[in-house]
Amino acid sequence: MTLQLPKVSVKDLQEWSKLEEVFTSGHRLCAGCGAGIMARQVTLAAKALGDPYMIVNATGCLEVASTIYPYTAWNAPWLHNAFENAAATASGAIEAMNAMQRKGIMREKHVNMIVFGGDGGTYDIGLQSLSGAIERGHDFLYVCYNNGAYMNCLSLDTHILTKEGLKRVTDLKLGEHVYAMDQKTGELVLKECSGIYDNGIKEVYEVMTHHHSIKTTKNHPFLTVQRSKIKEENKLVWKTLEELQIGDEIVVLRKLDEGKSYTFKEIELSQLGDYKVNKLNEAKIPEKSSPDLMEFFGLFIGDGWVRPHKAEVGFSLPEETEGRKRLVELSKKLFDLTPSESSKDDVYIYSVNLAKFVDSLEIGKGARNKKIPSWMFKLPYKEKESLIKGLLLSDGYLIGNSNRYVSASFELLKTLRLLLQTINYRVGKIHTQKKKKGTFVVYRKLLEDSSYGYICFSKRAEPNIKKYLSQTKQRDFLADNMNFRTEKIISIEYVRAEPTIDLRVEEEHNFIADGIVVHNTGIQRSGGTPQGAATTTTPAGSVIPGKIQWQKPLAEIMAGHDIPTFTASPAYPRDLMAKVQAGLKFEGPAFMLVDSSCNLGQRYPPDQAIEVSKLAVKTCFFPLYYTCKDEWILTGISARIAKDPERKLPVEDYLKPQGRFRHLFKPEWKKKMIQIQDEVDEKWNRLVRKASLH
Amino acid sequence: MSGIREVKGMTGDEAIANAAKLVNPDVVAAYPITPQTIIVEHFSDFVSNGEVDTSYIPVESEHSAMSACVGASLTGARVFTASASAGLALMYEILYVASGLRCPIVLAVANRAFSAPINIHGECTDQMVCRDASWISLFGESAQEAYDETILSFKIAEHPDVMLPAMFGVEGFIVTHALERVESLSKQQVEDFLPESRAAKYRFTPDEIMSFGSLVLQDYYMEIKRQQEEAMIKAYDVTKKVMEEFTEMSGRKMEVIEEYKLEDAEYAFISYGATAGNAKAVVDRLRSKGEKAGALKIRLYRPFPSLDIHEALSGIKAVSILDRSATFGSPGTILQSDLSTALYGKENVPTLHGYINGLGGRVLTLPEIEEIYQKTKEYHDVGMTTTLDWVGYRS
Numbered sequence A: 001m002t003l004q005l006p007k008v009s010v011k012d013l014q015e016w017s018k019l020e021e022v023f024t025s026g027h028r029l030c031a032g033c034g035a036g037i038m039a040r041q042v043t044l045a046a047k048a049l050g051d052p053y054m055i056v057n058a059t060g061c062l063e064v065a066s067t068i069y070p071y072t073a074w075n076a077p078w079l080h081n082a083f084e085n086a087a088a089t090a091s092g093a094i095e096a097m098n099a100m101q102r103k104g105i106m107r108e109k110h111v112n113m114i115v116f117g118g119d120g121g122t123y124d125i126g127l128q129s130l131s132g133a134i135e136r137g138h139d140f141l142y143v144c145y146n147n148g149a150y151m152n153c154l155s156l157d158t159h160i161l162t163k164e165g166l167k168r169v170t171d172l173k174l175g176e177h178v179y180a181m182d183q184k185t186g187e188l189v190l191k192e193c194s195g196i197y198d199n200g201i202k203e204v205y206e207v208m209t210h211h212h213s214i215k216t217t218k219n220h221p222f223l224t225v226q227r228s229k230i231k232e233e234n235k236l237v238w239k240t241l242e243e244l245q246i247g248d249e250i251v252v253l254r255k256l257d258e259g260k261s262y263t264f265k266e267i268e269l270s271q272l273g274d275y276k277v278n279k280l281n282e283a284k285i286p287e288k289s290s291p292d293l294m295e296f297f298g299l300f301i302g303d304g305w306v307r308p309h310k311a312e313v314g315f316s317l318p319e320e321t322e323g324r325k326r327l328v329e330l331s332k333k334l335f336d337l338t339p340s341e342s343s344k345d346d347v348y349i350y351s352v353n354l355a356k357f358v359d360s361l362e363i364g365k366g367a368r369n370k371k372i373p374s375w376m377f378k379l380p381y382k383e384k385e386s387l388i389k390g391l392l393l394s395d396g397y398l399i400g401n402s403n404r405y406v407s408a409s410f411e412l413l414k415t416l417r418l419l420l421q422t423i424n425y426r427v428g429k430i431h432t433q434k435k436k437k438g439t440f441v442v443y444r445k446l447l448e449d450s451s452y453g454y455i456c457f458s459k460r461a462e463p464n465i466k467k468y469l470s471q472t473k474q475r476d477f478l479a480d481n482m483n484f485r486t487e488k489i490i491s492i493e494y495v496r497a498e499p500t501i502d503l504r505v506e507e508e509h510n511f512i513a514d515g516i517v518v519h520n521t522g523i524q525r526s527g528g529t530p531q532g533a534a535t536t537t538t539p540a541g542s543v544i545p546g547k548i549q550w551q552k553p554l555a556e557i558m559a560g561h562d563i564p565t566f567t568a569s570p571a572y573p574r575d576l577m578a579k580v581q582a583g584l585k586f587e588g589p590a591f592m593l594v595d596s597s598c599n600l601g602q603r604y605p606p607d608q609a610i611e612v613s614k615l616a617v618k619t620c621f622f623p624l625y626y627t628c629k630d631e632w633i634l635t636g637i638s639a640r641i642a643k644d645p646e647r648k649l650p651v652e653d654y655l656k657p658q659g660r661f662r663h664l665f666k667p668e669w670k671k672k673m674i675q676i677q678d679e680v681d682e683k684w685n686r687l688v689r690k691a692s693l694h
Numbered sequence B: 001m002s003g004i005r006e007v008k009g010m011t012g013d014e015a016i017a018n019a020a021k022l023v024n025p026d027v028v029a030a031y032p033i034t035p036q037t038i039i040v041e042h043f044s045d046f047v048s049n050g051e052v053d054t055s056y057i058p059v060e061s062e063h064s065a066m067s068a069c070v071g072a073s074l075t076g077a078r079v080f081t082a083s084a085s086a087g088l089a090l091m092y093e094i095l096y097v098a099s100g101l102r103c104p105i106v107l108a109v110a111n112r113a114f115s116a117p118i119n120i121h122g123e124c125t126d127q128m129v130c131r132d133a134s135w136i137s138l139f140g141e142s143a144q145e146a147y148d149e150t151i152l153s154f155k156i157a158e159h160p161d162v163m164l165p166a167m168f169g170v171e172g173f174i175v176t177h178a179l180e181r182v183e184s185l186s187k188q189q190v191e192d193f194l195p196e197s198r199a200a201k202y203r204f205t206p207d208e209i210m211s212f213g214s215l216v217l218q219d220y221y222m223e224i225k226r227q228q229e230e231a232m233i234k235a236y237d238v239t240k241k242v243m244e245e246f247t248e249m250s251g252r253k254m255e256v257i258e259e260y261k262l263e264d265a266e267y268a269f270i271s272y273g274a275t276a277g278n279a280k281a282v283v284d285r286l287r288s289k290g291e292k293a294g295a296l297k298i299r300l301y302r303p304f305p306s307l308d309i310h311e312a313l314s315g316i317k318a319v320s321i322l323d324r325s326a327t328f329g330s331p332g333t334i335l336q337s338d339l340s341t342a343l344y345g346k347e348n349v350p351t352l353h354g355y356i357n358g359l360g361g362r363v364l365t366l367p368e369i370e371e372i373y374q375k376t377k378e379y380h381d382v383g384m385t386t387t388l389d390w391v392g393y394r395s
Helices: A010-016 A034-049 A061-066 A086-102 A119-123 A127-136 A291-303 A322-335 A352-359 A374-378 A381-395 A410-421 A465-475 A554-559 A573-585 A606-618 A636-643 A659-665 A667-691 B012-023 B037-048 B062-074 B085-100 B143-158 B187-193 B221-250 B274-288 B306-312 B334-343 B366-382
Strands: A053-057 A078-080 A112-118 A141-146 A159-162 A165-168 A177-181 A188-209 A213-217 A221-226 A235-240 A249-253 A304-307 A312-315 A347-350 A396-399 A402-407 A425-427 A431-435 A450-459 A484-505 A510-513 A516-519 A565-568 A590-595 A625-628 A631-634 B006-010 B027-029 B055-057 B079-083 B106-111 B136-139 B166-171 B180-184 B257-260 B267-271 B293-298 B300-302 B318-323 B351-356 B386-390
Touching (some): A010 A573, A034 A053, A034 A061, A034 A112, A086 A127, A086 B027, A086 B062, A112 A119, A119 A141, A119 A554, A127 A554, A159 A410, A177 A484, A177 A510, A188 A249, A213 A484, A291 A312, A291 A381, A304 A352, A312 A322, A322 A381, A374 A410, A381 A402, A381 A410, A402 A410, A484 A510, A554 A565, A554 A590, A573 A590, A590 A606, A659 A667, B006 B012, B012 B037, B012 B079, B012 B106, B027 B062, B079 B085, B085 B221, B106 B143, B136 B221, B143 B187, B143 B221, B221 B300, B257 B306, B274 B293, B274 B318, B274 B366, B306 B334, B318 B334, B318 B366, B334 B351, B351 B366
Parallel strands (some): B027 B055, B027 B079, B267 B318, B351 B386
Antiparallel strands (some): A177 A188, A188 A213, A188 A484, A221 A235, A249 A484, A304 A312, A312 A347, A402 A450, A510 A516, A565 A625, A625 A631
C-alpha cells in the first residue's frame, strides 16, 4: 500500500492534548454528541501536523451549534456556505489561494484543507459536489460524520386496556382483544385489534384532565360531549384534538367490569442440588389470587425484592411498622411460613419456590423498574383494593382525605394510576420531586440525590343519581353509565415530534388508551375502505414497515474514485487521528467516514456516546479500515477481529443500548434481527476478503 | 486617458471573454450552458494558452460554480463566472449566500428564457427574477456594452462602500452570438482602472482566525441584512461615479440610464437590452413623421435608478414600457411594477403602459414598435393610467 498511516502513540495523544483547542467549548451540541468529539480529534490531529489548516463546514448540527452569531467555537479559519456544497466551496477557496500565490499576492503556503459534512449534506444532496471536487483533484480531506444505518422504528408509551390486562401499545399483538365502548349502548365491550400502524414521526401533544393524561397527534379523535341548549339534544360526538379546547368534556373509563381471581401457573418444584440453599419448597403456593395475597403483593411491590438463588423474598420493613406486622400475619396465613425478623430493618421469607413464584409474576426488578403487571388489571375489585392497601402500607401515607403513594419507578406510578382508574378511584397527575442525599424517604436515608414521583388518590363518592340525575348529568354526561364518565380537559400542550403508532379496532373503532376513549384512525386513513378490507394478514408485512434501509455505501463510492478512503470512530482516537494526518498529508482529495453517534436520534443516555460507537465497531456494524486503489487494510480492533473471529460481538449488542431499536427485541421481530445480523455479516465478510488479499 | 482604440468584430460572448481576459481574474468557476458557452470556452482557451493567470475550475454544476466562487471570493480573490436561464436558477440559493457574505463576485448572464417549454433563446426573465438577491444588476444593449459592463462590474462590486456581487446581462443569441463592432481597451487601461489590491478586509486565509457564514438568529439577522441594503443604496452613487470614470477612460459615454431625444418628447419608450436599440430606431422614424417621441434605456437595474428616471421623464405624457421578461397574473410587467413604485405620487409623472414582448427570443419588429407607440397614445387619450399588454403573438 502506497499510503502509510503514521504511528500515533499514547504519548503523542498526551502531548497533543496539551495543544490549544481548535474546537473550543461554548458550542451548543447535545450532551452525548459524537460529532463534537470527532471535531476535536480531527482538528487536534491537524494542528499537531504543524502546517496551517482551514475548515469548510457544510450546514448541519456541527455548524449550527458552533457558530451562533456573534460567537464562534472555532479557533481556526472557518467557512460555512450552504448544505450541499462544502466540497465545491472548498474547491473555490483552494484554487483561489493557488492563483493568488502564483500571482505573488499571497505568500506561498501549504494549507491543509479540512471539509466537514454530516451524512445529510454528503450522501445525497451533497454527493454531486463531493464527487465533482474529487474528480478535479483538489487537495483536501473530506470528513463525513455519520450515525450509521437508517432504520424505521416506532415508540410510544401509551398503555392499552386489553382482555389480558394493561399492555404497552408496542406490546400489542394483532388479533388481540381490546376494551372499547359500544357507541349505541354505552357499554364496555371487547373488540378485536385488527391493525397496528406505524405513523412515523409526528408532532405530539399532551392532553390532560384532572385524572387522566395522554399523548397524541393533533388529528386524533376523542369522544366528547356536544352540549346544546335543549338538554335532550346533548350527545356524544367524535372530535379531533385540533377541534377540542380546554374545558371540553371527553369520555374516559370509569371502571372495568368485575374481574375474576387469577389462576396462577404452576411453579416447577426445585430439586435438592439445584440451589446452594436447603429451603426449597417450604411455602404453600396459592393456586388463585385472593385479597390477602394481593395485599401481600402490594407490600412486595413497594418494599420487596426476590433472590431465588438465595431462597430469599425480602422486604424492607423496619421493626414496629404496621407494614411488618401485616406481612408477618399474611405470610403465616398464605404460605404457612414464618418470616425471619432477625434484622431491625428487613424481613425475609426463605423458600426457593416462593421466590420463583413471586419472580414469575412480571412485577419487575429494582426500585426504578417495578410496575403493576397486566394480569392484575383483570382482578375483582376487592382484590385490587387489597393490592392498594398493601401498597399504602409500604410506600404510601394518608394526607388529609387522600392517599399519597411515592415511588422511584415512574412506570409503576403510571400503571398504578391506570389501575386505580379501573376501580373508579379519583387520581391526580404524576408529580415529580427531587430529594437530596441524606433525606429520609419512608424509613431510609437516601444515598444520593434522587428524583421520585408520587400520586394522590382517593375513592370517589357515588352521587345519588336516582334523585339528582339531570343535575349530575350536567357535571358528568355519562353519570348513569356504569363504565364510562366524562372529564374536562384542563390543558393541551405541545410535547415534541416523536415516533407514533396507531391501532385499528374492529366494529366499534375505538379503544381505551391511558384510560381515555379514543378512536382508531385506521378507518379515517383509508377513507371509504369497507371494514375487513384493510385488515392485515401477516404481522411483519404491511403492518409495521420495519424494512431496513441501509444507507448508500458511501465509503465504497468514494473508494471507487481511487482516492484514499478511511473509516474511523471517535471511540478509537489514535486510529482516527492517524488517519486524519495521513489524509491531510496526501496530496489530492481524501475521504474519511466517521461513525458519529447521535444520542437524540439513537436514544441512548448522554454518557454512552463512546460506548455505543465502540459497539458499532466491535459488532462489525462499522468496521475500521482504509483503502486506496483497491488495496484494503483493516485497522485497530477490526483487524484483530478479522484474525480472531471469536472477538466479533453479535449486532444485538450494538442495537440494545439504543432506545430507537427497543422494539427489535420483541419475539415477533426475531426474523428482522436475524436479517440484520446476516447483512452485517455479509458486508463484513466481503470486507475481510478484500483485505485478505494483502 | 486612452490608449489606441482597437476596433474588432466580436460577438457578445466573445466580447465578455475578451474583457474578462483583460481583467485577469484569480478564479473562474463556471459550468457551460447555451448561450453562455462561448464565454466559458474562450476563457478556458485563454487559460490553456497562458494568456491569463486564472485558476479555472470546471465545476460539475452551476450550483457548485457559485459555491466555489463564494469560497474563492472569501479568500480575497477576484472571481468571475457566467451563466444563463436554468443555470442561473440552479445557482439561485447561493446567490443569496454570495450577497449575504458580501463577496464581490462578477457574473455575466446570457439572458435566456426559462423552461418549460425549453427554449434557448434571448429573454431577460432569468436575470429579472434575481433582482431581490441583493446583487448589483445591469443590462447591456450590445456587444460593446457587454464588454464595458464586464470591466465596470468589478470596480462597482469591489468598491469598499459596496462590496456586493454584481451581475450584468445581454440577450442570448441576439447579442451573445451576433457579430458587432467593438472598441476594445488595453490591458494597461484596465489595470489602471481596477484597483490592484484585492478588496476584502476580512479574509478566509490560513493566517486569520475568523468564522464566515455563522448562524445568525432573530437578534442579529435583520441588522446584517440592513447593512446590505445600505450598501445597495450607496451603490447607486458609486455606480454613477464609476461610470463617469469609465467614460473618461474609454471615451464612450456610460450612464445608469441613457436618454435619447427625451428633452422635448411627449411620448417615450422605456426599455433595456437589445430592444432599446430598436426603440431608438423607431424614435427616429417617428420624429421624421413629426411625432415627439423619445426613448429611455435602463442600464442599471439594481439599485433601481429612481431619481434619474424621474428626472428624465419630466414632461412625458405617456410611456411605453418594452419588457422582454415574462410575468403572470401581475399588475404590470416587472419593469412596470418597479417604475410604478418609483414614480407613485410624484408630480408630473406619465401614464404607464407595459408591453410584454419578445419571449423565447421572438423578434419585436420596428413596425410593431410603432404600433405600440400609437396604442400608448390612444390609451393615454382615453385616460387610462396604467395598462398591461402582450404584443407580437398570434392571438
